[in-house]
Amino acid sequence: MDVVNQLQRQFLDYSASLHREGFLDDQFTQLQKLQDENSPDFVVEVASLFFEDCEKLINNMARALEQQGVDFKQVDASVHQLKGSSSSIGAMRVKNVCIAFRSFCEAQNREGCLRCLQQVTHEYSLLKNKLQTLFRLEQQILAAGGSVPAIE
Amino acid sequence: MGLKLQQSQHQHHSVAVKVNEQTGTKRGYTFIQANRAWLPKFLLLWVMVMAFLSTWIYKKMDADIKVRRKEVLSSMCDERARMLQDQFSVSVNHVHALAILISTFHYYKNPSAIDQETFAEYTARTAFERPLLSGVAYAERVVHSERGEFEKQHGWTIKTMQREPSPVRDEYAPVILSQETVSYIESLDMMSGEEDRENILRARATGKAVLTSPFRLLGSHHLGVVLTFPVYKSKLPTRPTVEERIEATAGYLGGAFDVESLVENLLGQLAGKQAILVNVYDITNSSDHLIMYGHQNQDGDLALLYESKLDFGDPFRKHTMICRYQQKAPTSWTALTTAFLFFVICLLVGYILYGAAIHIVKVEDDFHEMQELKVRAEAADVAKSQFLATVSHEIRTPMNGILGMLALLLDTDLSSTQRDYAQTAQVCGKALIALINEVLDRAKIEAGKLEMETVPFDLRSILDDVLSLFSEKSRNKGVELAVFVSDKVPEMVMGDPGRFRQIITNLVGNSVKFTERGHIFVKVHLAENTKPVVDAKVETCLNGGSDGGVPISDAHQFKTLSGYEAADERNGWDSFKHLVSYEESRYDASINMTVPGETSQSVTLMVSVEDTGIGIPLIAQDRVFMPFMQADSSTSRNYGGTGIGLSITKCLVELMGGHISFVSRPQVGSTFTFTADFGRCKKASFNDTKKSNTEDLPSSFRGLKAIVVDRKPVRAAVTRYHLKRLGMLAEVAGSVKIAASACGKNGSSCGSKIQPDIILVEKDLWLSVEDGGLSLRMLDWKQNGHAFKLPKMVLLATNITNVELEKAKAAGFVDTVIMKPMRASMVAACLQQVLGIGNKKQAGKDVQNGSLRSLLCGKKILVVDDNMVNRRVAAGALKKFGAAVECAESGKVALKLLQIPHSFDACFMDIQMPEMDGFEATRQIRMMESQANEQMNGGGIDKGFTRKGEWHVPILAMTADVIHATYDECLKCGMDGYVSKPFEEENLYQAVTKFFKV
16 A cells, blocks of 8 residues: 555655646646546546647648748647647646747747747647656556545 | 727727817818918008008198198288288378379469478378378479479478489479478488389379388388379379370379388287288399398298288289298197007007917917817727726636636535635635626726617516525625515516616615615616605705714614615605505506506616615715715725726616616615616517526415514515515504404404415514513414414514524414515525425426536537547536537537437537638528428428427537627527636536526
8 A cells, every 4th residue: 555655645746746837737637527437538538639639730830830931820720729729638838838829820920930839849748748657657556556646 | 809809999999089180170270270370470560551551640630730721821811911901002092092182282272272281280180091101291293494493482402312402303303291200301302212213203104103112211210112192283184195194293192101010010910920920022023022021031930831912002013921830830749649549559459359369379279289188088088998898808718717717626625724715715706707897897888888688587586686695794784685676567577687687786785885784675666656756755855964963763763664764765654655555556456457558668667775874975975976986995995895886887777778866864874766768578578588587486375365564664565565476465464463363353253354374573573572471472372273274473584593583483483484685486485384385396496506417417418629629628527517428520510410300408619610610500500490490380290390399409609718799799690608618617507507497
């Protein structure tokens, strides 16, 4: 049980740090709450959906921004999508970058857009790593026979 | 999108401002304004013209004066000349007469009748006839041949003028007769003087009087002339020649005219001697004028001369008189002053005009400036409203998030401290949202964007709702809260229930805030119904300063709801009973109850909210309806609030076509009264809508009879109103005793029609009678038992302590207690409890109050969102509440899924989607549905649809921004509501309850 306890504490600390550092916000907590016996993998499912979505969107944006005459509308649509997704999952930092990104899109500032794209990619990969760690911890807890503690 | 909208509005606005400015400048320029630079030049020109004009006037007047002066001079001169001439000719005539005398008496008489002695005497005595002549003398013509004889005859020799014996000449003219004054010339030869000789020769040749040129007379040194007249010896032929005349000449009569003294005398007789100078000239020799009178070099006005001809009877000699003014023409002061005054007046007039013009220019400039400032101020005002709207909107969006999250947070397992913190945060957040909503409302009203809904609603249930909101607060304070709606007010009216509720909430909320004792009483009447009463009571002091004038003591009970004095006496029982009694009579005749006003389209309601609070200070009363104004700063310290509520209320009332006013007396209370226009509800639409926003009152109480025991008539009327709404018949009794006796009597007289089923007793009444043992009697009566059903006892109380309650129950006095404020539904529930009447409805209500889970459980819901993650999250959330969720990733897919027939109970629709957005999808779905409905109605029921009614799947928009504009659009395209994203339990619940009624 010590292992479980330790893992649980680790899990709580980790998710607290994620919140503290602004990677995640309360929406993620909400998601976690939605997860119950009926849908045990809800969060993971949503997160993986999000990552898929992200990758796709980032690629889209990168492609769009590479072109000679940038279609800012298209980029904007993608950013909007990304913003919606990230706010749904509670990926706060990604969302914040998206907000800046959109303003660059509106201003048709290619430089800014590219910079934001870089940031988004960076934030996204960071988040992905962090979440994967979190999920791994969860798995470990479950494997050790414990239950995932509720996050405040 | 909202932002863009606002930007475009802003542009619109600035365009409007520009247009305004343009029209302003176009309109404002007048002639004066246009020529403002020319004004000083105009003034200068004016002054110059006027100076010129006044000089001209001066000149003209001066010339006139000169002409007159000249005329005066000429007339004076002529007058003098004529007089001189007349006098002269008179003298000449005399000399003539003397000449004839001599010829008659000296020559025709022989011997001569005249000698020197006679002549001297005669002439001396007739000298007055010739005032101008210094003397006359007669000289005889003596030819040389006769000289010796002549000298011998007279005894003297002929002498020359130099008094020497005369040399030899052809002719001599020695003086033989002379006036005494000139006796020194006797024996002098007149021919020896050059002048005289010439004179003599001319005189005898013409036979007329001739004159010498002027010379200095002998004896006196005055200038004078000598007049010579010929005397003829024989009678001359009628036309004698010169030779004949010379031949006939006997002698010459001469006289010296002393012209100088002559003229002097003459002028002395005339007025104006000093004014003019007179000169007389002999101008026989035109090149050399000889002066006869006056000084040659005299001062005087040389500019103006007048010449008058003189005729002294000698054709050979010409004389003239020249007159001039002694003084130079005086400067004519009249002309000068006239001209000067004219100039001054014109100058002043010019200056006044100039000043006026300058003033006009200045005023116009100011006006333009003001206008510009006004435009700018208005623009600023609009900008302020827009800013408020924008900012409050922007704040609301995140605030919704905060509140939602707080709500979710409270659902989690929290320690009590954490829960406390979170709850506090939530309360604060809600307060903030309420404030922001108020500010937004205010801004919207100012921007004129607030529109009133027109939907049917039940006024009474809204009032009940509002009262229940404040029930706890008022109960804690011990303030009685009551509502009374006149029976004449229709059950359903058309209007904006939300706004009506807001108004009532504002007013009641204010009242609750400021009232510590007494009551708060909401009353609704038809406006026309209350009018006569109001008119009758106008003279009572309104807003008067009689605070403290009436002692608030228990001894003096006012006939109001709680017995405390109210500010507006019109709400007292005296007028209130009019209404009640009026309704009573109408109610009695209610079998054929067609309200006379029912035919009209609209109904005007008068709502008054009366409290017995601290009142509004007199000085603050006129700014009560101004935004952000409170009575004083201490108010907000003590009671909180921003002071925006009443201004919004006023706007809302005015939007409802009404008018709000208030009567307030400090320390007594305030009464706010407003009117509002509502539409009458058509019967057809009545039934559909009734269910949606009316809480149905149970009908199981119909026909029950009740006695209300209450000493205060107003309160009794309120109680009765609520009972009436339940269909009960109520009587009022002043005390328990009366009620009891009524019961007893009825009981004994058996089978009377008013056998009360329920007796409702006010708490204070019960307390007052308790000690008197009346309750015991009552109890006795109750316990002794009557064969028939006993009336149930109900206690009415605003607040009751547990001790009291226990006591009452122990005494067996009451079956239940109804806590005020009374609401029909609550009264019904209590009575049901007491009477044990079946309450199926009640069961239903519990479910309604249940959680979201119970609402959504088992429902099939379609979630439409292009964003995979969002979709999943929404689905997860809904699933959590037990709904069966299906997803669609675009509008098109949703459309396909919602092809009729389908089994979805609701649809949550994202708005921003590629290809087909939420609005469009909804429109198409609605179109589809309406087609299906038509077919169904047309094709008949035999098609076999299991569903009854019409196809209308509730569609809720999911959106992250909760702008009102978006909401409006949602409704426009046929959506039923919206939920904010991410889901918030309360919000979701509110939206969903509308559709999933159990």
